[in-house]
Amino acid sequence: MAGNSQRRNRRTTSKKGPTVGSGGQRRRALEGKGPTPPAEMRKGHAKQRAAQAKAKRSAVSQRRAAGGRGGKSSSELVVGRNPVVEALRADIPSTALYVQQFVDNDERVREAIKLATERGIPLMEAPRPELDRMTNGINHQGLALQIPPYEYAHPEDLTAQAADQGEDPLIVALDGVTDPRNLGAVVRSVAAFGGHGVVVPERRAAGMTAGAWKTSAGTAARIPVSRATNLTRTLEGYQKAGLTVVGLAADGDVELTDLEVLDGPVVIVVGSEGKGLSRLVGETCDLRVRIPMPGGAAESLNAGVAAGVVLYEAARRRTQRGRA
Known part of the structure; x- marks a missing residue:
């Protein structure tokens, strides 16, 4: 008889509800999905569209600055969760933070998004294949931070800055130093001991990368770094401007304490x-000075340490002259 069927589990109402064998799907549907992501990370949100447009404009302007539509941008990507978080903590200038879609939301990812949001850095959500392409297959762990091209000063700007401050120029030039961490360490020492800037060659030398920014501990924002097309000619220009060019060499004729x-x-x-001063740069120097090392356990010092020792001696002498 209709309506009196003895078959079990037969639906006798039009209302929807849990059925036998559902496996607890409705219970899972009630589980939380974590904190609400920032507006910049929500697909279709107005703030996300604005952030994407800003990043796109920044990329276009960088390409134009690098030589037109077809020019290669000199921007840099910091990849990996720990490197990205450390770069953001160090306040390294950044133009965009790329976050992989559906990435595991651990503490480092949350901190990176929080720091970027606080600094107003656009957040860009990207699928994994796109991040793989951007990072050339490096293990990015779902995070990539875009660093803008560094704006190098002109060598003459360093002496002009010293003149504006009413001080004698104190400049460090690096010859053949290829480790960005050494460059960052030199920038930090220049800031600590009252120097006015650093000069690096345009080729075969370290530049202001994310590694250099990090090692400088933020001082790169205050100390200008200049790029010289020809370091020898730049040093000759400084000589004509009245500066004494002092080269550090293990076989130098003058000891640092007598300089x-x-x-x-x-x-x-x-x-x-390893190689010390190149031949032409060494011949251009007015003086070649050696750092006394009575310990004798090391034959040489790396560029960052050597520059720091000489800069300290320069600061000490200038302080004594000011008191006289």
């Missing part, structure tokens, strides 16, 4: 740890 010119306008030239 009296450090209290005046001076350029300190530091070579690589």
Whole structure:
């Protein structure tokens, strides 16, 4: 008889509800899905569209600055969760934070998004294949931070800055130093001991990468770094402007403690740890100075340490001259 069927589990109402064998799907549907992502990370949100447009405009302007529509941008990507978080903590200038879609939301990812949001850095959500392409297959762990091209100063800007401050120029030039961490360490020492800037060659030398920014501990925002097309000619230009060019060399004729010119306008030239000063740069120097190392356990110092020692001596002499 209709309506009196003895079949079990037969639906006798039009209302929808759980059925036998559902496997607890409705219970899972009630589970939380974590904190609400920032507006910039929500697909279709107005803030996300605005962030994407801003990042796109930034990328276009960088390409134009690098040489037109077909020019290669010199921007850099910091990839990986720990490197990205450390770069954001160090306040390295950044133009966009790329976050992989559906990435595992651990503490590092949350901190990176929080720091980027606080600094106003656009958040860009990207599928994994796109991040793989951007990072050339490097294990990015779902995070990539875009660093804009560094704006190098002109060598003459460093002496002009010293003149504006009413001080004798104290400049460090690096010859053949290829480790960005050494460059960052030199920038930090220049800031600590009252220097006015750093000069690096345009080719075969370290530039202001994310690694250099990090090692400088934020001082790269205050100390200008200049790029020289030809380091020898740049040093000759400084000589014509009245600066003494002092090169550091293990076989130098003058010991650092006897170097009296450090209290005046001076350029300190530091070579690589292995090769030292190149021939032409060494011949251009007015003086070649050696750092005394009574311990004898090391034959040489890396560029960052050597520059710091000489800069300290220069600062000490200038302080004494000011008290006299």
